[in-house]
Every structure is written in C-alpha cells, then in structure tokens.
Amino acid sequence: MAPMPRHRPVMRSALGRVRGLGPARAGAHHWQAERISALALVPLTLWFVGSVLARLGADQPAVAGWIARPWNAALLLALIALTFQHAVLGLQVVYEDYIHRKAVLATAILLTRFLALLLGLAAAVAVLKLAVTAPH
Amino acid sequence: MSDADDAVFLGKASDGRLIRRPLSPHIGIYHWPLSMVGSILNRATGIAISIGTLLLVWWLVAAAAGPVAFAGVQAFIASPIGLLLLLGWTLSLFFHLFSGIRHLGWDIGIGTAKRSLNPGALAIFALTLGATAAVWIAGYAVFGG
Numbered sequence: 001m002a003p004m005p006r007h008r009p010v011m012r013s014a015l016g017r018v019r020g021l022g023p024a025r026a027g028a029h030h031w032q033a034e035r036i037s038a039l040a041l042v043p044l045t046l047w048f049v050g051s052v053l054a055r056l057g058a059d060q061p062a063v064a065g066w067i068a069r070p071w072n073a074a075l076l077l078a079l080i081a082l083t084f085q086h087a088v089l090g091l092q093v094v095y096e097d098y099i100h101r102k103a104v105l106a107t108a109i110l111l112t113r114f115l116a117l118l119l120g121l122a123a124a125v126a127v128l129k130l131a132v133t134a135p136h
Numbered sequence: 137m138s139d140a141d142d143a144v145f146l147g148k149a150s151d152g153r154l155i156r157r158p159l160s161p162h163i164g165i166y167h168w169p170l171s172m173v174g175s176i177l178n179r180a181t182g183i184a185i186s187i188g189t190l191l192l193v194w195w196l197v198a199a200a201a202g203p204v205a206f207a208g209v210q211a212f213i214a215s216p217i218g219l220l221l222l223l224g225w226t227l228s229l230f231f232h233l234f235s236g237i238r239h240l241g242w243d244i245g246i247g248t249a250k251r252s253l254n255p256g257a258l259a260i261f262a263l264t265l266g267a268t269a270a271v272w273i274a275g276y277a278v279f280g281g
Contacts, residue, residue: 035240035243038236038239038240039240041236042233042236042237045229045233046233049229049271053271053274053275053278054278056275056278056279057210057278057279059203059206060199060202060203060206060207061203063199063206064199064200064206067196067199067200076196080192080196083189083192084189087182087185087186087189090182090186091182091183091186094179094182094183119189119190119193122193122196122197123192123193123196123197125200126193126196126197126199126200126201127196127200129200130199130200
C-alpha cells in the first residue's frame with residue numbers, strides 16, 4: 001500500500017496563500033528586491049567611483065573629511081546597505097543553482113547573510129563615526 | 137536495466153551493443169556564443185565584486201581608525217597585488233554595472249530580440265574595457281599630476 005501523503009497544516013486562509021504567490025510559493029519579493037537595489041546602485045556606484053577617482057592619493061584627514069560631510073555620509077550609508085543587500089540576494093541565487101544539499105545550501109546562505117551584516121555594520125559604523133565626530 | 141546502469145548512463149544500442157547514453161549537452165559541448173559568455177561573466181563579476189566589498193569596508197574602517205591604519209590600506213592598494221586586485225575590481229564592477237543595466241532593460245522588455253543578444257554582449261565588453269581604461273587613465277592623471 002502506498003504511504004499516505006503527510007498532512008501539512010496550512011496556517012493561512014486560501015485567499016492569503018493565493019494572494020501574490022506564484023508557483024514558487026515565495027512570491028516575487030526576492031526578484032523585485034534584487035532589481036530595485038540594482039536600480040539604486042547604478043547612480044550610487046558611479047558617484048562613488050567618480051568621488052574616489054577625484055581623491056586618489058589623498059591623505060587620511062582629507063578622505064575622512066570628505067566621508068564626514070552629511071550628504072557624502074548619507075550616500076555612503078545607502079551605498080553600503082544596498083551593496084550588501086544586492087550581494088546577498090545575488091549570491092543566494094547562485095548558491096541555489098549549484099548547491100543541491102539542503103543543509104549545505106542553508107548554511108551557505110546564512111553564513112553569507114551574517115558576514116554581509118557584519119561587514120555592512122562595520123562600514124556603516126566607520127562612516128557614522130567620521131560623520132558624527134568630524135571637526136567643524 | 138538496473139538502477140546502477142541508469143546511474144552511469146549505460147544503455148543498449150539498436151544492435152544490442154552496450155553504449156554510454158548521451159548526457160544532455162553542458163558547457164563543454166557548446167561553442168561559447170558571446171551571449172553565453174556575457175551571462176556567465178555577469179555572475180562571475182557579481183561574485184568578484186561581492187568579495188571586493190572587503191576592500192571597501194577595509195578602506196572605510198581604516199579612514200575612521202586614523203592616519204596609520206589608512207596609510208596601511210593606501211600602501212596595500214599601491215602595491216602590485218593591490219593594483220591588480222583594484223584593476224580586477226574595476227573591470228568586474230563596470231561589467232556588472234553595464235550588464236546589470238542591460239538586464240534591467242530585459243526586465244521591462246527592451247533588447248530581448250534574439251538578433252540583438254550577441255551584439256549587445258559585445259557592446260557590454262566594449263563599454264567595460266572603455267570605462268575601465270578611462271578610469272585608470274584619469275586615475276594616473278590625478279595621481280601622477
């Protein structure tokens with residue numbers, strides 16, 4: 001006799017399940033977030049490359065002073081947050097394509113998220129420290 | 137046929153000989169059209185600049201830490217290995233940037249004609265090399281001048 005299919009309790013209403021969910025069961029959030037962060041990163045990246053280019057070889061006080069200016073600090077924080085968000089989303093898709101063991105996949109995704117959070121926080125703290133303590 | 141035969145793709149030809157059944161074609165079979173190279177490079181450069189964020193974080197943290205730490209990053213970037221990494225980072229960043237813009241176009245239905253795929257990929261390569269060259273020439277002008 002074939003084994004009975006295991007009963008999976010569904011905690012949402014039928015409408016709740018259907019709304020916004022495609023066959024992937026997870027909706028389009030990941031895909032959209034990847035595109036939206038990409039869109040925002042286009043001008044941010046160009047601004048960052050141009051700004052660094054104009055300050056090549058500058059010493060620490062000059063670079064720190066540039067980072068500390070409010071708009072620069074704000075744009076850098078946006079760049080940091082969106083870069084790591086976009087990197088995590090993109091790397092997860094790569095992992096999902098090539099890592100077939102669920103435990104390894106979950107571990108890789110979690111490690112990437114933790115590392116990105118840590119690196120992003122470190123970069124953000126550095127920018128905020130300069131922005132808050134800058135001599136005026 | 138046993139499961140083991142299935143697993144090693146063993147089959148019988150029409151005359152009864154044992155043969156290895158063909159696998160579906162993988163990257164070793166193809167001619168590597170430009171569109172495919174572009175697609176693979178989009179991922180590869182995405183991974184590369186993800187790792188390259190380490191340099192960005194180091195640069196920012198060192199700038200906040202003080203002159204000594206910052207001089208350390210500057211010295212590393214100016215070293216041969218540092219310059220090579222920075223060159224790879226610039227190339228990867230520009231490729232992923234231009235290729236990403238192309239992807240965003242595809243998402244809203246622009247540039248999906250089959251005929252435009254290879255020329256489009258070629259344009260991304262040209263833009264990447266051009267932008268990288270422009271940035272490095274400008275960089276040496278700023279730094280050297």
